Amino acid sequence: MAKPNALVDAVTPHLTSNPPAWPAILELLSKHFDTVVGTIHLLRDDGLLHIAAQRGLPPPVLDKVSVIPIGKGMAGIAAERRAPVQVCNLQTDQSGVVRPGAKMTQMEGSLAAPMLDGDRLVGVLGVAKPVAYDFTEAEQARLLEVGACIARRLRPR
Numbered sequence: 001m002a003k004p005n006a007l008v009d010a011v012t013p014h015l016t017s018n019p020p021a022w023p024a025i026l027e028l029l030s031k032h033f034d035t036v037v038g039t040i041h042l043l044r045d046d047g048l049l050h051i052a053a054q055r056g057l058p059p060p061v062l063d064k065v066s067v068i069p070i071g072k073g074m075a076g077i078a079a080e081r082r083a084p085v086q087v088c089n090l091q092t093d094q095s096g097v098v099r100p101g102a103k104m105t106q107m108e109g110s111l112a113a114p115m116l117d118g119d120r121l122v123g124v125l126g127v128a129k130p131v132a133y134d135f136t137e138a139e140q141a142r143l144l145e146v147g148a149c150i151a152r153r154l155r156p157r
Contacts, residue, residue, distance in 0.1 A: 005146075007028065008149045022053030037057060038053075038054065039054045043121050043122055049076065051066045084111060086140065110129070111143060115148065120151065
């Protein structure tokens with residue numbers, strides 16, 4: 001039997017308003033994952049990810065991540081792959097996943113996970129810590145579950 005996801009249960013009531021209570025959802029994610037930065041990007045009709053909410057981003061970074069193309073940066077790559085993308089240390093990463101502006105966050109451990117309703121991409125959730133950190137498979141799965149819950153709520157009616 002699948003273990004209930006308390007985080008999904010906590011997020012769900014915040015999805016009933018229109019628009020959803022994004023700041024409250026970011027607060028829950030921040031507490032659960034012990035992070036100081038969080039982002040919610042939604043896929044719009046123009047095919048780009050637009051920031052719906054953020055927590056802890058410095059203004060110069062916010063300007064750089066307010067609209068993200070699919071395939072660019074962590075959020076864009078998570079959207080393109082439809083799978084979580086993580087970096088243990090944004091400051092030293094050489095993988096090519098991290099965009100130059102990401103270093104301005106002063107964060108290190110970072111995770112971006114797509115919000116999926118089946119194969120339909122709705123957006124990307126992101127969380128980051130100020131210390132080097134590898135998110136576990138269970139943590140990645142938990143963020144994907146929250147993303148799926150949000151994606152189902154945002155299903156076209």
